Amino acid sequence: MNKTLLARASARLGPQLSLGLGLIALAVLLALPLLHLLPADNSWQVSAYTLTLVGKILCYAIVALALDLVWGYAGLLSLGHGLFFALGGYAMGMYLMRQSAGEGLPAFMQFLSWSQLPWYWSGTQSFLWTLCLVVLAPGLLALVFGFFAFRSRIKGVYFSIMTQALTFAAMLLFFRNETGFGGNNGFTDFKRILGFDITAQGTRAVLFLATVTLLLGSLYLGWKLARSKFGRVLTALRDAENRLMFCGYDPRGYKLFIWVLSAVLCGLAGALYVPQVGIINPSEMSPTNSIEAAIWVALGGRGTLIGPLLGAGLVNGMKSWFTVAFPEYWLFALGLLFILVTLLLPAGVIGLLKRKAQ
Secondary structure (H helix, E strand, O other), X not given: OHHHHXXXXXXXXXXXXXHHHHHHHHXXXXXXXXHHOOOOOOOOOOOHHHHHHHHHHHHHHHHHHHHHHHHHHOOOOOOOHHHHHHHHHHHHHHHHHHXXXXXXXXXHHHHOOOOOOOHHHOOOOOHHHHHHHHHHHHHHHHHHXXXXXXXXXXXXXXXXXXXXXXXXXXXXXXXXXXHOOOOOOOEEOOOEEOOEEOOOHHHHHHHHHHHHHHHHHHHHHHHHHHHOHHHHHHHHHHHOHHHHHHOOOOHHHHHHHHHHHHHHHHHHHHHHHHHHHOEEOHHHHOHHHHHHHHHHHHHHOOOOOHHHHHHHHHHHHHHHHHHHHOHHHHHHHHHHHHHXXXXXXXXXXXXXXXXXXX
16 A cells, blocks of 8 residues: 555656656756856856856757657667758858858868869858758758668668668768868867857857757657647657558658658757857768767667657766767766666666666
8 A cells, every 4th residue: 555655656756757857957957057047257257168068969959859859659770860060050150151252262162272162151150051061961862862761761771770880971072172161170260150259258148048048948849749649640650650551551751750750850959069169071971979868878778758858868967078088988987887788787877777676
């Protein structure tokens, strides 16, 4: 009898506790940019380094959430989401480079003795057109790739390998100087965004708040989709695709929609990442980065939305410390972490917390 009452109390307190912790986390995130605006001699001031680091992790959290939509709900393990993230970043980087160059050519084009901008740089001096590129570049690529992949009924490990091959091919392409994307160095040395100094305290605070807003909007959108009929169909698609087809559903449209939506969210995250971190280069397309994103989702708990956010925060917090203390061992630690999660925490951190609460 006591166990039954305890279980009922835990079931009631669980959502309330989660909501309380979420509100506390949100309050802390909203306080960080305000504390950053304090004078430098104030002991409460949050440094530019701390604000940039947390902003970067929040961008990665959006990527983790986007990957959870396709992997946790639709069962599509993508090892190429780093490509969509980088495309959004490059689109924003083109605008920032044009802002720095003024009426002239970007510095790397002058170094290569180019006489004019490539055609695909047209309009990148406009912030509105840049926002369109941030959405269209990853969205159209995902649409074309997904259309042919899902039409061919490619799934499972074959789908994962194809996404990894896609991002690796794009990385090799962007490394070339003649493609007009800065080659190995990529884009850096940004000066202004929308006419404001990109390193100013106010600009950093606004970019951070924009990242928090995008994260909350993405989380709300994912929550609404998961609770809708569309989300239930996605879950059925993940668990028993053949049975779903037998019931009269065509899984291709559902897969394509969530795949493109996930790519667009990654592109938006990349667009906010670049002005905060101050650089974008082809290494962001490295297959290792996409594999890391899968580890974030697996560690936090796929199919939970909140779990991947925790996973992104935990892994990137570890990475920030590890790459300073033991930089040569980080990849080994990451591989060990993935093995331990697979063997000991198949439901991730969220699954562990749920078991403890029962």
